[in-house]
Amino acid sequence: MRVVGAPIGAFGDQCRRRRLQKPPPFVYDYRSDSAPPIHRGMDVQNEPIIARLKAFPMFSDLSAEDLASLAGMLTLRQFPKGSFVISQNDKGSVMYLLVAGRVKVSLASPEGKELALNYLEAPSHFGEMSLVDAEPRSADVIAVSDVEVLCLDARDLSAAIQVQPKLALTLIATLSRRVRSLIGRLEDMAFHDATHRVMRVLLNVATASYEARGVPVVEGLTHYEVATLAGTSRETASRVISQLAKEGVVGTKGRRVIVDLFALRDRIERD
Amino acid sequence: MRVVGAPIGAFGDQCRRRRLQKPPPFVYDYRSDSAPPIHRGMDVQNEPIIARLKAFPMFSDLSAEDLASLAGMLTLRQFPKGSFVISQNDKGSVMYLLVAGRVKVSLASPEGKELALNYLEAPSHFGEMSLVDAEPRSADVIAVSDVEVLCLDARDLSAAIQVQPKLALTLIATLSRRVRSLIGRLEDMAFHDATHRVMRVLLNVATASYEARGVPVVEGLTHYEVATLAGTSRETASRVISQLAKEGVVGTKGRRVIVDLFALRDRIERD
């Protein structure tokens, strides 16, 4: 294991002052290629894999044998918080099933700016695009917590689809959802101003939080991260949030933002 | 970013002065719903469909029987230049195989701005996303020339995949490509200025033209359309093109732009 002390607050919190510096290489070296497999699929011991597979709805109806044969194609890997699971432009034809932890998918510009596409939590999957075309990775995927993934190599894809044909449809559905969400982002960038976009990010995050935990709250995201999600600068995100607080649309309690979902929704609506 | 906007297609040439007016309804009413089928698949007479199917690489290796059974699921329709094949937010679970003509995929904002996502020509397909999720259409698809399409209903999708399993992989591959291209667009919008984006559009169009016809030329696109592709205003697109002409990176012969691919490429490179 090459990486010892897991990288500071990840780079999630990578500070704006650091943005232009090269990040410490010893962390960035921790790539999928070098990540040690925790369990190889061929192991006699692949119960851990099977157990984790069952968490995926698309595999929940498989027989024990099918699960086992699927597990035979998968490798379990762990990534520490802050490490790159995938780097943009890398070659690589492995798809990942995220079984534990949280990752962010984001783009980095040469000038050191960052645009976050998404935050994913288990169970979900990513990296499937390189399975079908041979193109290099189109974005970075960075662990924002310690993470466990199951890796499926492109060579095994058709075998996997044989075992569970639903997999193909699931992939299509995921990609569709992704296309829709990207179109939405693009629409936002093209048609709406920064204020609008920040509000939308807040609304989305708070709504998700509400659905998951019953509290319409934005927490665990710095203003910088909100900004990367909205495609704007930290300062602008900050100003928008202050303004919304002043208007009473959100409340700020320490470093968390409590959102009045309805108020925010129609604050967005009326342009 | 602002995209100056306006409708559309037949009215691709629509003038900026008209931008905010409602377009003449008799054209816009021409929707997929109302488009008369030219040949229903069930017809005894489905040779025309079969003939057109063969143009698609993914079906070229099918047996005569398979082609016939596939044709049985398809309906041939025509759309006149300027009509909407798909409208954003419509429900609809039909996928289209474009067999003749040219369509543009674009987004319209309520304020009448427009962002073009893509121009497609036969053979290609669109509208497949609604096959798998039940979401409404995420963009407009507008015929920019007279167009022929084959329609496949969602109900027949799995049957079609049965006939040609490759279809599933083709769909995945198409969606992947689309995701990549959308990510590229988003990157452009987030990281690059309007000048850069316009240059990229010119490069792409000219490169495609070069590959198809051996001439690195941009024609058949108004400055307004270039602007919608770049996510900027007509005026800005216009100014960029003038500037590039002044620099000798492109030549303008009447209303066509001849691009020096190499010069433009490294003009873009050196930021």
Add this chain to the structure above:
DNA sequence: GTCACACGGTGACCTGAGTCACGCGCGCCG
């Protein structure tokens, strides 16, 4: 021909928001 659009070019203006700079408070660690 000529009339009328549609398209393209360009100047002037103005605002959204990126950027810089700095100060503040909190939480962590020696």
Add this chain to the structure above:
DNA sequence: CGGCGCGCGTGACTCAGGTCACCGTGTGAC
């Protein structure tokens, strides 16, 4: 407990580029 690093808040400046306004020109209809 004192410092220091990190995240947040805000003012000031700047400028890319959207918008408005207007004109010239090519082109297609009749």
